[in-house]
Amino acid sequence: MTGFVEEVVSIWSSGGALMIPLAILGALIYYTLYEILVYLNANNYSDSDPDQWGHWIDSPSEAKGAVGDILQYAQHEVRSMQDVRDRLAEIRNVHIGRLNGRLLFASILIGTAPLTGLLGTVTGMLSTFGGLASSSAGNTVDMVAGGISEALITTQTGLVLAIPGYVLLSIAKRKCSQMDAFFTKVEIMTLKRVEKKGVPESL
Template sequence: MLQELTEEVVRIWVAGGSLMIPLAILGLVIYFALFEIIVYFGFNDYYNSNSDQWMHWIDRPQEAKGPLGDIIQYAQHKVGSMDDIRDRMAEIRNAHLSRINGRIRFASILVGTAPLTGLLGTVTGMLSTFAGLSTSTAGNTVDLVAGGISEALITTQTGLVLAIPGYIMLNVVKRRRDQLDSFCTQVEIFTLKRFEKGNLKPAA
């Protein structure tokens, strides 16, 4: 069974022509970039923390723990005005979101390139077909035409197979990015309210 599957994969790979190599490299880079972001969110999932807990930590930052505790404490440490708090939260956003946004833009470009690369394979496959028709003899016409059409269809299919799951993963990553951004906004709002009420003492 495994041998038959391997032989079928090799047959499809060979039939796809030379563009199968850049498509394979493109697929590896796409999913490496996307999985890197997902792993980053896995290690920094504090935006899913219990709201009662982090709101309590905003009122009592000395009790805050972990990465989220560091954010809350940094947002409140020796601030002298509400603008200081906004600046601190802007720094936190830049530290966490700039890298994510860069990776998302990079992955989006690559995912959009995959079907276009497949389309390029369609064009080269059709050119091979027409070239075969113009130079063929009666005995090998069918083989040349079949080879060109096979190359055209396989590269297009491969490009779509790479792009469709990539778009799905991009949407998942963007949703998590938006959740993180929304969470930072909530922390900023509650910290500003605490400062406004006078519970957060300004810096001397």
């Protein structure tokens, strides 16, 4: 275990100064993705039973849980179908609007990771050329090796941060789409049943 830690520290130190921004960026990426996925799992409405929704829409007083709260709010003391649309749009915006903002933030962070690694590649190559330029010195090989090492390690680190991040981001986007589809189904079912009750289109 000690040897592994020493190897990691050695590789990390060989990456140069840009390894610190990459570490901060990695922490931000995965904290943001974790926050998004936890929120989506806590509000996983798409797994609920649509048949149960229909019963609760017909009898809002019997509705239970988070889905029940949504259905009750959508119909409580409404005076027109437009009221129902407005309330469901409000609920959708609370969830989907927040998620879209966080997903965009995560996407920007993930896209920044390989670019930061590329910046490390440039600085590493500059160090390499600097070593070649001072070829008369005795430490030329060390300077060239250090520059190449920095160039490769930062690029690799940026990709290692970005690739799993893109995978998790795609999972989060799929779950977000499922939530959006849930709100669309609920809106359609609610409006159909409210219309049957004789609620006017608008005041």
